[in-house]
Amino acid sequence: MNMEQFIRTVEQIEGSNPSLTALSVVRSLLQVGGYDNPFFKHFLEASSVRSEHKPTIPDPEYSKFIRLAVHHKVTDQGREEGVVLCGDGTTVALGPVLLGIEAGLSAGTGNPPKGLCILTLARTLGLSFLHYHNSSLSQSLGPDGCWDNVTTPKNFTLSGAPSLATDALINGGMDGMLLGVHLSSLPSHSLRLSAVLKGYYRQGLEGPDAPPLLISAFRRDNFGQLVNISLLEEEVLSSLAVHRKLHEEVDPRTPVVLEDVVKTGVQEFIRRYIECPAIIPRCQWGARPYRGTPVQLKLPLSFVYIHHTLSPRQPCHSFQKCATNMRAMQRFHQDDRGWDDIGYSFVVGSDGYLYEGRGWQRRGAHTRGQNSRGYGISFIGDYNDMLPSLHSLRLVRERMATCGVGGGWLVSNFSWHGHRQLVNTKCPGEALYAEIQGWKGFQLRNSSDGGA
Structure with missing residues (x-):
């Protein structure tokens, strides 16, 4: 009920x-x-x-x-x-x-x-x-x-x-x-x-x-x-x-x-x-089953890659809307791109919650060439010209980070990267990328990052 x-x-x-x-x-x-x-x-x-x-x-x-x-x-x-x-x-x-x-x-x-x-x-x-x-x-x-x-x-x-x-x-x-x-x-x-x-x-x-x-x-x-x-x-x-x-x-x-x-x-x-932030589990937002056999991550990881969805373009402010967006993204990733599941590890709504994608244990499909090395976290919306809500930013910057380290999923000195630092893309948008550059642990790419 x-x-x-x-x-x-x-x-x-x-x-x-x-x-x-x-x-x-x-x-x-x-x-x-x-x-x-x-x-x-x-x-x-x-x-x-x-x-x-x-x-x-x-x-x-x-x-x-x-x-x-x-x-x-x-x-x-x-x-x-x-x-x-x-x-x-x-x-x-x-x-x-x-x-x-x-x-x-x-x-x-x-x-x-x-x-x-x-x-x-x-x-x-x-x-x-x-x-x-x-x-x-x-x-x-x-x-x-x-x-x-x-x-x-x-x-x-x-x-x-x-x-x-x-x-x-x-x-x-x-x-x-x-x-x-x-x-x-x-x-x-x-x-x-x-x-x-x-x-x-x-x-x-x-x-x-x-x-x-x-x-x-x-x-x-x-x-x-x-x-x-x-x-x-x-x-x-x-x-x-x-x-x-x-x-x-x-x-x-x-x-x-x-x-x-x-x-x-x-x-x-x-x-x-x-x-730790509250995370809406897959069963609650109506996820389809994973296709194939998941690859387990070797923990702890050293990176978190920040994304925005771009589509959906608008932030979601209710569970109903965010859950609808999650199902739409999973359908696109599975049916159009042929992936096993929604690509992101976690997705951030503007309703006060994070949504479970592939989670802490499974390798995602979010940052080409880096999926075994870090988690992909995406904010629902287009953040070229505006920022996510302050509460959503804090959920990731403070709660998610503390939770990941405390749970043994992230090393204590992990680094934040924007998606664009590793792939030829404008993701996570101009405004959001400028924002994360001020986060403790943000790192410009260098040879030690493992990138080209």
């Missing part, structure tokens, strides 16, 4: 109960969704109001839909439930979003929400770190997954063995924390839950240089400004202490071992979800 469906249902509930406050609505949604265990009650039942609150959703059809949309679980077949597809192409678990909203609305104007980070994200991270430490899982976080259909999504299947902190839970946790902080600063009497969700999950950016906004497309930027490593470590440890106390569990690990597990886990979380 998608976020629009959920918001429409919330609007119908609000319309049939016009006297309900946003806080009453969100409490009802969480109760129907099963978020009433001792852990959540510990933080959200400081007043008797919540414990006495009765769900205000009498319609059984509404209740069935809400339970399916909000109650999170992963099936034995790897399907993740309690998640929705957002208009920006990402997937979120609704439970932590609603928990953050309730905490924010309950706090009272100007008061810090009690247990906000623990409710939305820290507990999920802590339990996942411990589960990973005690298991043979290959990763402590993730994975992402794929919807069966992005137009009419019904089933979301994970792309690998699930940790206890899937990407959707992490996205929802970040969103819930951001919304909770924001709502705690506002008078709540006139708020509508549907309006809060519409504002945050709206589709597309308003222009090439829209200011940083409280919207889902900027969740990683905004969350990175809200927390730091030490704060997150403290919150995760606190959440585990509360969890053990409420469940009367005894942890055999010493405090030092537990702290090391949490420290390692939080560092990986920061690297993957704060330092």
Whole structure:
């Protein structure tokens, strides 16, 4: 299901109960969704109001839909439930979003929400770190997954063995924390839950240089400004202490071992979800299968080659438009040029996201004679006379670079090149080429570059 469906249902509930406050609505949604265990009650039942609150959703059809949309679980077949597809192409678990909203609305104007980070994200991270430490899982976080259909999504299947902190839970946790902080600063009497969700999950950016906004497309930027490593470590440890106390569990690990597990886990979380940009996977933009057998790169690489698409000529400011452009480019590269796949390693939209082409592991077809030595990153649009948005430039110059080095895909002293430095072309356009010449690590070609 998608976020629009959920918001429409919330609007119908609000319309049939016009006297309900946003806080009453969100409490009802969480109760129907099963978020009433001792852990959540510990933080959200400081007043008797919540414990006495009765769900205000009498319609059984509404209740069935809400339970399916909000109650999170992963099936034995790897399907993740309690998640929705957002208009920006990402997937979120609704439970932590609603928990953050309730905490924010309950706090009272100007008061810090009690247990906000623990409710939305820290507990999920802590339990996942411990589960990973005690298991043979290959990763402590993730994975992402794929919807069966992005137009009419019904089933979301994970792309690998699930940790206890899937990407959707992490996205929802970040969103819930951001919304909770924001709502705690506002008078709540006139708020509508549907309006809060519409504002945050709206589709597309308003222009090439829209200011940083409280919207889902900027969740990683905004969350990175809200927390730091030490704060997150403290919150995760606190959440585990509360969890053990409420469940009367005894942890055999010493405090030092537990702290090391949490420290390692939080560092990986920061690297993957704060330092790295969000990348829309191939299945989300509707990629065709690779033709033939992919050639694996020998990592780490030493170069990044910057391109512009020229065609499409216009930047794309929404997931729908960027995904359409990606499919068109892949068709052109496969059908007209006879390549195995879209040529670029990654493509940059103006919607706040990067799009996976051949990715970090596979050799691309982007820079003749150099495809084994570097990644090809292309900005959607014609950048002869204008620049990509500032946010898009930062995604590549700062986030992509940091992510590539931290992930072991790029050497620490890698170099930026414009496509024109290696091939007889005007790509990446006059304006964009002038821009990247000022980037740290930009290098004019010389004999050590391996070029003619």
